[in-house]
Amino acid sequence: MDYPFTEMASAEIAATPEQLFAHLDDHARLAAHMEKRSAMMMGGHMTYAFDDAGGRAVGSVIRMGGSVLGVTLEVEEVVTERIPPRRKVWETIGRPRLLIIGAYRMGFDIEPKGGGSTVRVFIDYRHPTSLAGRVLGRLFARAYARWCVERMAQDAVHAGKARAG
16 A cells, blocks of 8 residues: 555664563553553553453554544554564555544654664555545644654663663
8 A cells, every 4th residue: 555644753762672672562651652541542442352462463453543623543463574683564445434634654763773773664545535534634633743753762762761770
């Protein structure tokens, strides 16, 4: 699938690539910011359900559901690449029911740097297909996508500090 929009964030982490990958490979931890009510989620939040692999294998399925402003949201993702300790990518499958962004591919790349690592978190996405979604996407998708990748990169920084401290 073609994704016309991209956002990314990078951070230097005080953890080895192996340690960092182990932390980020835990999808529940990686996406914890989505489970908390926030202004960016307009007071809403998402919950997760994992298959037996827990999002830690190629082909593993991750389901999210929730609501924002009374609108039910649902999305399924599948892990498409997993190359420990360097890279992991997941992508939406089916037709996501989201307000701000539509189908997407998301992931992270880790490179060793000195005694630590550099992580790059990215999201490639489309606007939603509904009329309301296209309008909301044009207005808010870039800010929302940037928030997501920055939150994940900052989570990695905090995890690295906890390991170093």
